[in-house]
Amino acid sequence: MSGHPTPTDDPMVDVAGRWAWAEVDLGAVAWNVDVLRRAAAPAEVWAVVKADGYGHGAVAVARTVLDAGATGLCVALVQEGEELRRAGIDAPVLVLSEQPEHQLERSVAAALEHTVYRSETVVRLAETATAAGSEPVGVHVKVDTGMQRVGADPGEVLDVVDAVLAARPSLRLAGLCTHLAVADEPDHPMNRVQLDRFAAVVERVTARLVAAGEDPSTLRVHAANSAGALAHPGARRSFVRAGIAVYGISPGAGVDQLAAELRPAMRLVARVTLVKRVRAGTGVSYGLRHTFERDTTVATIPLGYADGVPRRLGTTGGEVLVGGRRCPIVGVVTMDQLMVDVGGLPVGVGDEVVLLGRQGDEEIRAEEWAARLDTIGYEVVCGIGPRVERVVARSGPDPLATRSLRGRAEGSAASTSDTAGRAMPGPA
Numbered sequence: 001m002s003g004h005p006t007p008t009d010d011p012m013v014d015v016a017g018r019w020a021w022a023e024v025d026l027g028a029v030a031w032n033v034d035v036l037r038r039a040a041a042p043a044e045v046w047a048v049v050k051a052d053g054y055g056h057g058a059v060a061v062a063r064t065v066l067d068a069g070a071t072g073l074c075v076a077l078v079q080e081g082e083e084l085r086r087a088g089i090d091a092p093v094l095v096l097s098e099q100p101e102h103q104l105e106r107s108v109a110a111a112l113e114h115t116v117y118r119s120e121t122v123v124r125l126a127e128t129a130t131a132a133g134s135e136p137v138g139v140h141v142k143v144d145t146g147m148q149r150v151g152a153d154p155g156e157v158l159d160v161v162d163a164v165l166a167a168r169p170s171l172r173l174a175g176l177c178t179h180l181a182v183a184d185e186p187d188h189p190m191n192r193v194q195l196d197r198f199a200a201v202v203e204r205v206t207a208r209l210v211a212a213g214e215d216p217s218t219l220r221v222h223a224a225n226s227a228g229a230l231a232h233p234g235a236r237r238s239f240v241r242a243g244i245a246v247y248g249i250s251p252g253a254g255v256d257q258l259a260a261e262l263r264p265a266m267r268l269v270a271r272v273t274l275v276k277r278v279r280a281g282t283g284v285s286y287g288l289r290h291t292f293e294r295d296t297t298v299a300t301i302p303l304g305y306a307d308g309v310p311r312r313l314g315t316t317g318g319e320v321l322v323g324g325r326r327c328p329i330v331g332v333v334t335m336d337q338l339m340v341d342v343g344g345l346p347v348g349v350g351d352e353v354v355l356l357g358r359q360g361d362e363e364i365r366a367e368e369w370a371a372r373l374d375t376i377g378y379e380v381v382c383g384i385g386p387r388v389e390r391v392v393a394r395s396g397p398d399p400l401a402t403r404s405l406r407g408r409a410e411g412s413a414a415s416t417s418d419t420a421g422r423a424m425p426g427p428a
């Protein structure tokens with residue numbers, strides 16, 4: 001296109017250090033929390049920010065969701081909880097599964113809440129908390145109601161609860177939880193089975209708490225992920241543990257309609273690095289697996305599978321947006337670069353190309369990649385690698401309104417770059 005930025009007058013070049021970056025729209029994150037709060041009320045929303053906020057930058061997302069009314073955070077690893085604490089976040093942070101024993105000291109020091117399902121873990125945790133002289137450590141006992149991943153079997157839950165009660169005051173029974181295996185398939189009979197099993201366990205644990213002289217109303221009961229929050233009123237309970245919906249991505253085709261209000265928070269953007277004319281019959285990329293049927297123009301884009309753009313996206317119909325038009329990726333995606341057939345479009349070096357997100361009237365969503373790649377939107381955004389710098393953008397209530405860039409996403413994988421926090425002129 002004419003008037004495209006040159007390397008020297010394009011502010012994004014300085015921010016990203018390369019002609020490719022991921023914009024993280026914190027306005028969309030806040031909007032999505034609002035959608036979830038309305039859907040789940042009176043249940044609260046705890047946002048799942050593991051895996052660097054599903055690739056969006058855990059700290060920036062955590063601050064945004066808490067400002068937007070989420071009351072807690074969930075992580076997968078102790079290190080992820082520590083990162084939030086280092087950033088000064090003091091909201092409740094729940095680690096979603098048991099951790100290696102040698103991590104318990106760090107976990108207690110960071111005042112994280114723990115998911116437990118083995119009495120041995122409870123004992124170790126109590127010893128660690130006692131040795132540290134910490135405040136009572138909050139534990140959430142997890143029940144495996146049918147997913148066969150983590151959690152105590154329903155028949156063993158009372159043993160784990162008893163171990164927690166025996167460890168008072170070092171430990172405090174803060175929660176009782178389970179996880180649904182097919183929440184994104186609302187009509188699947190297993191949802192009912194799991195929720196019924198869970199309800200029976202909640203009843204038994206409540207009775208045990210009363211017998212032990214505890215106030216059962218302090219127990220936080222939780223079972224819903226994003227799909228549970230959107231589609232299963234019976235799963236909402238005290239709070240929902242919402243991940244993917246916070247990032248504006250549908251948990252699965254079965255709940256697409258319920259997720260329609262969500263706004264994708266990530267835009268994956270690059271600039272054209274080379275444009276060349278090719279003749280009909282020419283092959284492109286490794287293996288020359290795509291041959292052009294007509295003379296055309298090929299644009300090279302500096303993102304590849306080392307950045308999380310899967311190699312096979314080029315051979316499964318993947319497209320990018322150039323000048324608001326869809327153009328096919330041609331040939332296999334290489335490690336650092338991919339090629340696009342831009343046909344007759346007037347494309348120049350430095351033009352913006354959108355791989356995920358909106359450009360003009362067109363939009364490519366993570367769900368679209370997922371369908372082409374036989375995966376889920378989660379894997380798409382979590383897969384965008386640390387070489388791709390995250391840049392913060394904030395849209396207002398109108399998702400199509402001009403964005404103003406405020407700097408790099410704090411806490412993102414690329415946070416060691418010397419461009420941190422620079423105020424950026426907008427629009428992008």
Ligand SMILES: Cc1ncc(COP(=O)(O)O)c(C=O)c1O
Binds near residue numbers: 224244245
């Ligand atoms: C235990 C648990 N709860 C909640 C979530 C969030 O799920 P979703 O991203 O589908 O909302 C996850 C994510 O994997 C999880 O493992």
